[in-house]
Amino acid sequence: MCRSIKTLRPPFEEHVTDEDVRAAALQYVRKISGFRAPAAHNAEAFERAVDAVAKATDELLSSLTVRGR
Template sequence: MCRSIKTLRPPYTEAVTEEDVRAAALQYVRKVSGFRHPAAHNAAAFERAVDEVTAATEELLASLSVRGGTAPRKP
Protein backbone atom coordinates (compact mmCIF):
# COMPACT_ATOMS: atom_id res chain seq x y z
CA MET A 1 0.00 0.00 0.00
CA CYS A 2 1.11 3.57 -0.66
CA ARG A 3 4.34 2.71 -2.43
CA SER A 4 4.96 6.39 -3.13
CA ILE A 5 5.32 7.17 0.58
CA LYS A 6 9.02 7.23 1.44
CA THR A 7 10.53 6.08 4.71
CA LEU A 8 10.97 9.11 6.96
CA ARG A 9 13.31 7.79 9.65
CA PRO A 10 17.08 7.51 9.84
CA PRO A 11 19.10 5.97 8.31
CA TYR A 12 16.82 6.13 5.25
CA THR A 13 16.22 9.87 5.50
CA GLU A 14 18.20 12.24 7.70
CA ALA A 15 16.56 15.59 6.98
CA VAL A 16 12.79 15.22 7.17
CA THR A 17 10.76 18.37 6.70
CA GLU A 18 7.22 19.16 7.80
CA GLU A 19 6.33 19.08 4.10
CA ASP A 20 7.66 15.50 3.83
CA VAL A 21 5.51 14.39 6.76
CA ARG A 22 2.40 16.14 5.44
CA ALA A 23 2.93 14.71 1.93
CA ALA A 24 3.10 11.19 3.38
CA ALA A 25 -0.05 11.83 5.41
CA LEU A 26 -1.85 13.15 2.33
CA GLN A 27 -0.86 10.08 0.30
CA TYR A 28 -2.10 7.81 3.08
CA VAL A 29 -5.46 9.58 3.41
CA ARG A 30 -5.90 9.58 -0.37
CA LYS A 31 -5.25 5.85 -0.51
CA VAL A 32 -7.52 4.96 2.40
CA SER A 33 -10.38 7.24 1.33
CA GLY A 34 -10.14 6.52 -2.37
CA PHE A 35 -10.29 10.26 -3.11
CA ARG A 36 -7.55 12.27 -4.74
CA HIS A 37 -9.60 15.43 -4.28
CA PRO A 38 -12.69 14.99 -2.11
CA ALA A 39 -16.02 16.59 -2.95
CA ALA A 40 -16.85 19.78 -1.08
CA HIS A 41 -19.05 17.94 1.42
CA ASN A 42 -16.11 15.67 2.35
CA ALA A 43 -13.33 18.27 2.27
CA ALA A 44 -13.39 19.11 5.99
CA ALA A 45 -13.21 15.44 7.04
CA PHE A 46 -10.43 14.81 4.51
CA GLU A 47 -8.32 17.75 5.71
CA ARG A 48 -8.91 16.84 9.36
CA ALA A 49 -7.70 13.30 8.63
CA VAL A 50 -4.57 14.64 6.92
CA ASP A 51 -3.89 16.88 9.94
CA GLU A 52 -4.36 14.00 12.39
CA VAL A 53 -2.20 11.57 10.41
CA THR A 54 0.48 14.28 10.12
CA ALA A 55 0.45 14.80 13.90
CA ALA A 56 0.54 11.05 14.58
CA THR A 57 3.46 10.63 12.17
CA GLU A 58 5.41 13.46 13.78
CA GLU A 59 4.80 11.91 17.22
CA LEU A 60 5.89 8.49 15.98
CA LEU A 61 9.09 9.80 14.38
CA ALA A 62 9.94 11.81 17.50
CA SER A 63 9.52 8.71 19.66
CA LEU A 64 11.55 6.24 17.60
CA SER A 65 15.06 5.26 18.49
CA VAL A 66 17.06 3.48 15.85
CA ARG A 67 19.43 0.69 16.77
CA GLY A 68 22.96 1.98 16.81
CA GLY A 69 22.41 4.84 19.20
CA THR A 70 20.44 7.35 17.18
CA ALA A 71 18.39 9.30 19.69
CA PRO A 72 14.76 10.21 19.03
CA ARG A 73 14.51 13.38 17.00
CA LYS A 74 12.28 16.40 17.34
CA PRO A 75 10.14 17.08 14.23
Protein backbone atom coordinates (compact mmCIF):
# COMPACT_ATOMS: atom_id res chain seq x y z
CA MET A 1 0.00 0.00 0.00
CA CYS A 2 1.03 3.60 -0.34
CA ARG A 3 3.51 4.41 2.41
CA SER A 4 2.59 8.10 2.52
CA ILE A 5 -0.93 7.38 3.75
CA LYS A 6 -0.88 7.68 7.52
CA THR A 7 -3.18 5.98 10.02
CA LEU A 8 -6.04 8.33 10.85
CA ARG A 9 -7.62 6.63 13.85
CA PRO A 10 -6.87 6.89 17.55
CA PRO A 11 -4.46 6.28 19.20
CA PHE A 12 -2.32 7.17 16.18
CA GLU A 13 -4.18 10.41 15.49
CA GLU A 14 -6.42 12.13 18.01
CA HIS A 15 -7.67 14.92 15.75
CA VAL A 16 -8.24 14.26 12.05
CA THR A 17 -9.13 17.15 9.76
CA ASP A 18 -11.01 17.11 6.47
CA GLU A 19 -7.67 17.95 4.85
CA ASP A 20 -6.08 14.83 6.39
CA VAL A 21 -8.88 12.66 5.01
CA ARG A 22 -8.73 14.29 1.57
CA ALA A 23 -4.93 13.92 1.42
CA ALA A 24 -5.18 10.20 2.24
CA ALA A 25 -7.94 9.75 -0.37
CA LEU A 26 -5.86 11.56 -2.98
CA GLN A 27 -2.81 9.39 -2.26
CA TYR A 28 -4.93 6.25 -2.51
CA VAL A 29 -6.47 7.24 -5.84
CA ARG A 30 -3.06 8.25 -7.19
CA LYS A 31 -1.65 4.87 -6.18
CA ILE A 32 -4.37 2.69 -7.66
CA SER A 33 -4.80 4.76 -10.84
CA GLY A 34 -1.09 5.16 -11.49
CA PHE A 35 -1.58 8.89 -12.14
CA ARG A 36 -0.04 11.65 -10.07
CA ALA A 37 -2.21 14.10 -12.00
CA PRO A 38 -4.68 12.73 -14.53
CA ALA A 39 -5.02 13.97 -18.08
CA ALA A 40 -7.83 16.45 -18.66
CA HIS A 41 -10.13 13.76 -20.07
CA ASN A 42 -9.73 11.73 -16.82
CA ALA A 43 -9.82 14.62 -14.33
CA GLU A 44 -13.53 14.39 -13.54
CA ALA A 45 -13.40 10.65 -12.89
CA PHE A 46 -10.27 11.11 -10.77
CA GLU A 47 -11.92 13.82 -8.62
CA ARG A 48 -15.09 11.73 -8.21
CA ALA A 49 -12.95 8.85 -6.99
CA VAL A 50 -11.12 11.08 -4.49
CA ASP A 51 -14.48 12.39 -3.20
CA ALA A 52 -15.88 8.85 -2.88
CA VAL A 53 -12.81 7.56 -1.02
CA ALA A 54 -12.83 10.59 1.31
CA LYS A 55 -16.53 10.02 2.07
CA ALA A 56 -15.96 6.31 2.75
CA THR A 57 -13.01 7.21 4.99
CA ASP A 58 -15.12 9.66 6.99
CA GLU A 59 -17.83 7.01 7.41
CA LEU A 60 -15.31 4.39 8.50
CA LEU A 61 -13.55 6.64 11.01
CA SER A 62 -16.84 7.77 12.54
CA SER A 63 -17.98 4.15 12.92
CA LEU A 64 -14.85 2.69 14.54
CA THR A 65 -14.70 1.91 18.22
CA VAL A 66 -11.23 1.72 19.72
CA ARG A 67 -11.04 -0.57 22.74
CA GLY A 68 -9.53 0.74 25.93
CA ARG A 69 -10.39 4.35 25.17
